[in-house]
Amino acid sequence: MRKNNLFHWTPDRSAFPTAGADGKLDIDLDSHKFVKIWHGPNHPGVTGNMSLELTISGDEIMESKTHVGYLHRGFEKLYERRTWIQCFPTVVRMCVPESDSNEYNLSVGIEELAGIEIPEMATWLRTLTLEMSRLQALLRIVPAQGGTLGLGLGVQWGVYLRDLILDRFEELTGGRIYHMYMIPGGVRGLLPEGFKDRLEENLKLVDEFAKNLKRLMLDNAVFKKRTIGTGYIPADWVNKYGIVGFVARGAGVMKDVRKDYPYLAYDQLDFEPTMSTDSDIYARTVIRWNDMITSVDLLRQIMAKMPTKGEFRAPTPNVLHWEVPKGEVYVRSESTRGEYGFYIVSDGSKYPRRINLRGPSYTHAVSLLEKMLVNANISDIAAIMVSLQTCPPEIER
Amino acid sequence: MKDIIENIQTKFSISEVTKQRDNQYFISVEKKDAVQVVTYLKDIEKFSNFILLTAVDWIEKGQFQLTYLLSDPINKLDIGVRTFIERENATMDSAHHLWEHTATFQRELKEMFGIDFPGSPRVDEPFLLEGWDNIPPMRREFDTKKYSEETYFPRPGRTTNDPAEHMKKKLYPNEKK
Amino acid sequence: MAEEKNYKIIQPEDTEENKFLKPENYKREVTAPDGETFVVDPINDYFCDAKPQPHAPNTIKIVEKFLNWARSESIWVLGYGTGCGSIEIYPLMTPRFDAYRFGVQQRPTPRQSNLFIISGYLSVKTLKRAIRSYEQMPSPKYVMGLGSCTINGGMYWDSYNTINRLDQYMPVDVYVAGCMPRPEALLAGFMELKKRIKEGKGEGANEYAEKFDWYKANQKKVIKDWNMPDYNW
Numbered sequence: 001m002r003k004n005n006l007f008h009w010t011p012d013r014s015a016f017p018t019a020g021a022d023g024k025l026d027i028d029l030d031s032h033k034f035v036k037i038w039h040g041p042n043h044p045g046v047t048g049n050m051s052l053e054l055t056i057s058g059d060e061i062m063e064s065k066t067h068v069g070y071l072h073r074g075f076e077k078l079y080e081r082r083t084w085i086q087c088f089p090t091v092v093r094m095c096v097p098e099s100d101s102n103e104y105n106l107s108v109g110i111e112e113l114a115g116i117e118i119p120e121m122a123t124w125l126r127t128l129t130l131e132m133s134r135l136q137a138l139l140r141i142v143p144a145q146g147g148t149l150g151l152g153l154g155v156q157w158g159v160y161l162r163d164l165i166l167d168r169f170e171e172l173t174g175g176r177i178y179h180m181y182m183i184p185g186g187v188r189g190l191l192p193e194g195f196k197d198r199l200e201e202n203l204k205l206v207d208e209f210a211k212n213l214k215r216l217m218l219d220n221a222v223f224k225k226r227t228i229g230t231g232y233i234p235a236d237w238v239n240k241y242g243i244v245g246f247v248a249r250g251a252g253v254m255k256d257v258r259k260d261y262p263y264l265a266y267d268q269l270d271f272e273p274t275m276s277t278d279s280d281i282y283a284r285t286v287i288r289w290n291d292m293i294t295s296v297d298l299l300r301q302i303m304a305k306m307p308t309k310g311e312f313r314a315p316t317p318n319v320l321h322w323e324v325p326k327g328e329v330y331v332r333s334e335s336t337r338g339e340y341g342f343y344i345v346s347d348g349s350k351y352p353r354r355i356n357l358r359g360p361s362y363t364h365a366v367s368l369l370e371k372m373l374v375n376a377n378i379s380d381i382a383a384i385m386v387s388l389q390t391c392p393p394e395i396e397r
Numbered sequence: 398m399k400d401i402i403e404n405i406q407t408k409f410s411i412s413e414v415t416k417q418r419d420n421q422y423f424i425s426v427e428k429k430d431a432v433q434v435v436t437y438l439k440d441i442e443k444f445s446n447f448i449l450l451t452a453v454d455w456i457e458k459g460q461f462q463l464t465y466l467l468s469d470p471i472n473k474l475d476i477g478v479r480t481f482i483e484r485e486n487a488t489m490d491s492a493h494h495l496w497e498h499t500a501t502f503q504r505e506l507k508e509m510f511g512i513d514f515p516g517s518p519r520v521d522e523p524f525l526l527e528g529w530d531n532i533p534p535m536r537r538e539f540d541t542k543k544y545s546e547e548t549y550f551p552r553p554g555r556t557t558n559d560p561a562e563h564m565k566k567k568l569y570p571n572e573k574k
Numbered sequence: 575m576a577e578e579k580n581y582k583i584i585q586p587e588d589t590e591e592n593k594f595l596k597p598e599n600y601k602r603e604v605t606a607p608d609g610e611t612f613v614v615d616p617i618n619d620y621f622c623d624a625k626p627q628p629h630a631p632n633t634i635k636i637v638e639k640f641l642n643w644a645r646s647e648s649i650w651v652l653g654y655g656t657g658c659g660s661i662e663i664y665p666l667m668t669p670r671f672d673a674y675r676f677g678v679q680q681r682p683t684p685r686q687s688n689l690f691i692i693s694g695y696l697s698v699k700t701l702k703r704a705i706r707s708y709e710q711m712p713s714p715k716y717v718m719g720l721g722s723c724t725i726n727g728g729m730y731w732d733s734y735n736t737i738n739r740l741d742q743y744m745p746v747d748v749y750v751a752g753c754m755p756r757p758e759a760l761l762a763g764f765m766e767l768k769k770r771i772k773e774g775k776g777e778g779a780n781e782y783a784e785k786f787d788w789y790k791a792n793q794k795k796v797i798k799d800w801n802m803p804d805y806n807w
Contacts (some may be wrong), residue, residue, distance in 0.1 A: 042653075159670075177754055
């Protein structure tokens with residue numbers, strides 16, 4: 001763990017509570033030494049609509065509890081009443097910032113249960129959309145890491161560029177945020193004319209933005225001072241807490257579904273996910289900044305390697321009466337935040353028996369965050385939450 | 398993967414083995430063995446990563462299916478351990494001592510399905526719902542449409558069509574059958 | 575070194591009303607330093623429970639017109655993303671769509687804002703917080719319902735945890751349809767809201783005060799564990 005020696009200061013913890021035999025802290029709120037505050041749901045520092053119940057002493061957190069459920073819509077219940085194809089419009093709404101992982105997972109799960117092979121063109125188009133989706137999510141969240149510490153300029157740049165990628169999505173699929181582009185058997189259409197040129201123009205801007213963001217944020221003295229050494233995650237927590245994705249890579253454990261379980265065309269592409277062993281907020285920001293550059297590079301590779309025309313959809317039974325064969329399957333893909341999995345059970349009827357989403361935030365934002373925030377400073381909460389990239393809708397569905 | 402299944406078979410009784418892919422298997426075990434199998438897989442067979450614990454409601458059989466999904470991050474293998482428990486007064490042994498995040502899944506199952514996990518930390522605290530006084534919503538006998546119509550003032554004038562009929566009427570109005 | 579507590583918790587009766595009462599909200603018998611004892615009810619005693627009152631418009635027409643113009647040109651939005659529509663607030667507030675040029679800006683607290691954008695579906699848990707935030711906003715205040723979920727439930731019309739019609743719980747000035755609405759649609763919604771305010775039709779706060787009992791009954795029908803005062807100043 002890197003230490004920030006300049007201004008290093010050890011607080012006086014002599015008056016702090018001691019843990020009892022059962023591991024619980026002896027906190028007496030009536031002693032007036034502790035204050036219980038609710039951080040969220042209406043708080044600008046909380047990512048999304050969730051809240052933290054904090055017991056603090058001074059500005060140091062003694063105990064934290066995550067409260068979720070503010071965005072609970074009961075999707076998994078609603079799928080009992082929806083046919084397989086009717087699930088698609090709602091499944092994308094499970095995770096708002098990056099909706100394509102959802103539709104990919106559901107369609108690939110259905111294909112696996114029904115034994116459908118998708119054509120090569122569809123494979124490439126799906127890879128392209130997933131990578132574009134990753135890029136637009138990163139363009140919003142990487143500068144937002146600076147935004148949590150008061151550096152708002154990067155967010156203004158990043159969100160503008162994200163909007164350009166959303167324009168490409170609109171051109172391709174008709175929707176800005178929710179695309180519903182992938183369907184069982186393939187995708188809904190081919191690339192429009194001139195799409196690649198326009199995407200390439202946008203990617204050039206992203207290249208420039210990445211350079212500027214490095215100068216603005218990653219080389220910024222204040223940003224470094226606040227983030228280096230903060231929010232440390234030991235490597236042995238990775239399996240203990242079920243940590244995935246870039247958080248695990250930051251702790252020195254290689255976890256990337258694109259490499260571990262290659263899907264779509266990722267085994268034909270040349271890329272290497274970044275790793276670090278520092279495992280603090282700064283390391284995780286650098287990893288995601290590198291992911292952004294990798295994503296741009298991957299998009300260029302995909303556009304160069306993908307076929308220009310071909311069949312983009314395999315024939316499927318009539319989706320309105322489709323009875324997906326009986327079985328169960330767990331499918332996964334790599335979202336920006338890490339492994340994103342669907343557990344799908346079919347009982348051989350027109351309606352799914354169970355579709356369960358296991359998103360990375362399910363552990364990152366509940367068990368891990370509760371543990372990480374202990375002894376953290378209250379002003380670092382926002383930075384820690386964005387560095388885990390917690391996304392409440394995928395916890396509560 | 399085959400030898401792992403054989404190893405488990407020598408120690409526990411497995412009623413069903415389903416191969417989904419080369420690296421993804423689902424096995425069914427008895428209720429009393431389930432947590433032991435999971436512990437065995439974690440400690441001996443290096444399935445150190447716990448992905449999810451979820452329940453499937455088989456109301457027609459009167460059973461809940463619990464699935465513990467584990468993965469081996471080194472050899473890239475997945476195994477799902479299925480077990481069936483009674484729907485009435487459903488209880489299951491807690492596995493919160495194996496991984497820290499298991500308790501969260503158990504809290505959700507307690508709230509959404511009413512499956513009790515005695516001893517699991519904070520299992521009785523509400524997780525997603527607040528002030529819920531009906532039967533647990535993910536149980537199949539709970540009718541979400543009826544509850545929504547009774548509680549949330551549906552806007553009059555909304556119509557629901559059967560998609561198959563509606564599409565047929567829209568696209569092929571003249572076709573008879 | 576636990577100090578002696580100067581209060582005694584009174585166990586609540588086992589009734590339907592007290593089913594969701596949390597331990598910190600139990601009534602307690604407090605002994606003051608001078609030996610006197612009295613009962614404190616944490617839910618009601620620490621808050622002013624006076625009902626909201628409607629404000630009559632200014633009797634001089636030109637003054638009222640000027641005030642309405644001023645109100646319409648400084649719409650401060652409460653920065654509370656209640657649902658998925660809040661993802662489109664990012665482009666709205668950044669250079670591409672730049673809502674600042676219309677006098678729209680985001681504020682972190684309800685005390686400083688006068689427009690509440692309900693950005694999409696409201697689950698019951700969020701509805702409770704939304705009502706509380708709405709009541710804390712100073713009058714005159716406006717509500718914009720974003721997306722089809724606030725109009726008739728949208729995608730989640732049969733869900734057990736999301737409300738179907740926002741106007742049953744708080745007065746809505748403008749609805750912006752779509753799932754989710756584009757930033758341009760939001761800008762059009764702002765223009766529509768401005769027009770309404772300038773015409774003197776943005777009377778949501780007064781309507782809420784006049785039909786207070788009706789709104790409260792609807793809210794309490796949905797929120798079963800009502801552990802807050804009836805009106806939050």
